[in-house]
Amino acid sequence: MMTIATKPGAAIERLSEDDIARLVDDFYAKIRADAELGQIFMHAVPGDWGPHLATMRNFWSSVMFTSGRYKGNPVAVHGQVVGIEMKLFDRWLALFDESCRELFVPDIADVFYSKAVRIAESLKLALFYRPDPPWPRSAS
Numbered sequence: 701m702m703t704i705a706t707k708p709g710a711a712i713e714r715l716s717e718d719d720i721a722r723l724v725d726d727f728y729a730k731i732r733a734d735a736e737l738g739q740i741f742m743h744a745v746p747g748d749w750g751p752h753l754a755t756m757r758n759f760w761s762s763v764m765f766t767s768g769r770y771k772g773n774p775v776a777v778h779g780q781v782v783g784i785e786m787k788l789f790d791r792w793l794a795l796f797d798e799s800c801r802e803l804f805v806p807d808i809a810d811v812f813y814s815k816a817v818r819i820a821e822s823l824k825l826a827l828f829y830r831p832d833p834p835w836p837r838s839a840s
């Protein structure tokens with residue numbers, strides 16, 4: 701029987717909502733255990749993680765299947781996250797990549813990771829890019 705791994709073209713079609721749920725659970729378990737990211741997330745989500753995990757399932761379902769299940773504003777939400785820094789995005793992405801590779805064949809892991817990289821880039825731009833010197837300058 702052909703497996704996902706030997707049939708690259710079919711790989712993404714066989715991805716399910718259950719796979720996404722598993723990825724989200726595994727990834728945020730890693731995040732919580734991480735020395736730097738863990739603190740930030742525990743501060744932002746101090747109580748029940750159920751709603752955050754549900755949001756993240758919807759988010760990745762929307763990204764991978766264009767399911768429209770996620771409705772939100774990641775830029776606004778991350779703008780309120782205490783302690784978020786540009787350099788932490790590399791760590792976030794490394795943990796995400798690790799989770800994808802533990803669960804999925806390389807083709808699927810690659811698709812997740814490249815989408816995450818692209819979204820991380822646009823988040824970083826929206827959150828941290830400031831023209832220097834400030835624009836517009838004052839009239840004087």
Ligand code: HEM
Pocket residue numbers: 737740741744745752755756759771772773774777778781784785788789792815816817819820823
């Ligand atoms: C250093 C990097 C990052 C940090 C520290 C971070 C932290 C957080 C935290 C603390 C929350 C929960 C906020 C709350 O509920 O109050 C959150 C939500 C979220 N994060 Fe991140 N994040 C990072 C990168 C990313 C990246 C790269 C993505 C996408 C690929 C992402 C996608 C999301 C989404 C979709 C939500 C839910 C927003 C909503 O409530 O609508 N995050 N993040």
